[in-house]
Amino acid sequence: MTDSILLFKFVLAIVTFAISLGVAAYATYGERKIAGLFQDRLGPNNAGPWGLLQPLADGGKMFFKEDFIPAASEKFLFILAPGIAMFTALMTSAIIPWTSPILISGALYQVQVADIDIGILYSLGFVSIGVYGIMIGGWASNNKYSLMGAIRASSQMISYELAMGLALLAVIMMSGSLSLNDIVAAQKGSFLGFLPNWNVFKQPVGFLIFLICAFAETNRAPFDLPECETELVGGYHTEYSSMKLGLFLFSEYINMFISSAIIATVYFGGYNLPLIGRFVTDPNALAAIGFAVFFAKILFFIFFYMWIRWTLPRFRYDQLMHLGWKSLIPIAIINLLVTGAVLILKDYL
Amino acid sequence: MGVSEILAYALGIISVASALLVVFSKNPIHSVLYLIITFFSIAGQYVLLNAQFLFIVQIIVYSGAIMVLFLFVLMLLNLNKDTEPQKSNLFKFISIITACSLFISMIAMVKGVGNLNLPSEPDSQIGLVKNLGMVLFSKYVIPFELSSVLFISGMVGAVMIGKKETHDIN
Known part of the structure; x- marks a missing residue:
């Protein structure tokens, strides 16, 4: 029994790893196609049918570029930094519940690599150490622009982490658990009779705060100040070339995928689809539908990230800090207090 | 093992x-x-x-x-190395003595604890x-609340120090 669980988790970990990389690779393709759509161009269309082989061509190009290490850099840290960025980006996928339990030869298996007690805090923790890749890379390059990018990344990360944690606390208070499985399970059923019981309808303010913070934490436009090319050449990866640059860029897409998955899990019911339980009862069919629904939600948020990027101009750095400290954190604290008050009042009504 | x-x-x-x-x-x-x-x-x-x-x-x-x-x-x-401030020997001497006394007090603490009586089957769910x-x-509600008061006073202090400096510049 334990052996079969171990084998299942091992296979699942490898599949999760492969899916993260695959989605991230095709997110780069999607990004360019969507940019094309928004700017009335075609986007990549030469490599393969509809340009579908473009990510492979990009990867091949990255590998064959000259790998340059500046003479005045800290060599070991310079090489380590992209690895840290990639590692932390991939680690977060361990706690995402992909779908409802599946039935294999009479036993139910959770489709989640690590069902830990503190799932949501784990994701926050690994998001916060993700900045080390950027900081170490920026510092080790021994370049003013890289250092500026690294410093911007770290202060941005610390500022937005607070509001993000406070927004999540309201959800944790409502579901009474830190485990992502329990948070998804608490979103079954309906709310007010006609809406699905998703946290986004109960915590609209918290959701908006979380979404804005997720943009800042993944360094995506309009908050991509650490790599702001109009001010900092290339930001923290100015000195990077070849696949090291590739890893930095790629880890951004993986972060985007994972944070979309977390948004879908925490605020949009995860793998829940309203009313599906009335028509389908077989656990494996339910799991398949759940996985498809969950993926549709994730892909929508990846699209949303790109939609925002190609629509809004970049913030100025002081505006970014003001938004984080003077707007988002106070609103998040008020949201938390209101949630607490409502939860207490509900018991007396 | x-x-x-x-x-x-x-x-x-x-x-x-x-x-x-x-x-x-x-x-x-x-x-x-x-x-x-x-x-x-x-x-x-x-x-x-x-x-x-x-x-x-x-x-x-x-x-x-x-x-x-x-x-x-x-x-x-x-x-x-170029911008590192040169520390005087007196300063080094003081830091060595402080560090040594901290080390001694820590050893004393370990010795003072004595027999811990650890349970042989610890509760893995704790x-x-x-x-x-x-x-x-x-x-532990009182120590918990007291430490949160300590944190708030630290935060207020940090805000006060931060505010004062911007005031001077303006």
Whole structure:
């Protein structure tokens, strides 16, 4: 029994790893196609049918570029930094519940690599150490622009982490658990009779705060100040070339995928689809539908990230800090207090 | 030796070695990076004890927030051999004495604890959030509330100091 669980988790970990990389690779393709759509161009269309082989061509190009290490850099840290960025980006996928339990030869298996007690805090923790890749890379390059990018990344990360944690606390208070499985399970059923019981309808303010913070934490436009090319050449990866640059860029897409998955899990019911339980009862069919629904939600948020990027101009750095400290954190604290008050009042009504 | 014992020893060696490197490295940024490794290896010990909440709090608070601030400040200061302030011998002498007395008091503490009477079958569920929360909000509620007051006074103090400086510039 334990052996079969171990084998299942091992296979699942490898599949999760492969899916993260695959989605991230095709997110780069999607990004360019969507940019094309928004700017009335075609986007990549030469490599393969509809340009579908473009990510492979990009990867091949990255590998064959000259790998340059500046003479005045800290060599070991310079090489380590992209690895840290990639590692932390991939680690977060361990706690995402992909779908409802599946039935294999009479036993139910959770489709989640690590069902830990503190799932949501784990994701926050690994998001916060993700900045080390950027900081170490920026510092080790021994370049003013890289250092500026690294410093911007770290202060941005610390500022937005607070509001993000406070927004999540309201959800944790409502579901009474830190485990992502329990948070998804608490979103079954309906709310007010006609809406699905998703946290986004109960915590609209918290959701908006979380979404804005997720943009800042993944360094995506309009908050991509650490790599702001109009001010900092290339930001923290100015000195990077070849696949090291590739890893930095790629880890951004993986972060985007994972944070979309977390948004879908925490605020949009995860793998829940309203009313599906009335028509389908077989656990494996339910799991398949759940996985498809969950993926549709994730892909929508990846699209949303790109939609925002190609629509809004970049913030100025002081505006970014003001938004984080003077707007988002106070609103998040008020949201938390209101949630607490409502939860207490509900018991007396 | 079981797997967890080997891991515990390995993590212990890593934390002691990197803690020594914190002190001995010349470059302050390297010191901070070794300190981060120390914190991670301590977090690893918490995982082995199934203290999941302590593990993640160690990572979020120490590795994620405090050390990022340390790195941030050091990168801004950009310390290197040319700009390093020369410390006088008196200063070095005082620091050696302080460090030695701290070490002696720590040894005295370890000796003073005596027989701990550890349970032979420890409760592996004690470190989970639910049990920890129950204990914090019932048995240890007064120390918990007092430490939160301490944190608030620290925050207020930090805001006061920050405000004063901007006032002077304006």
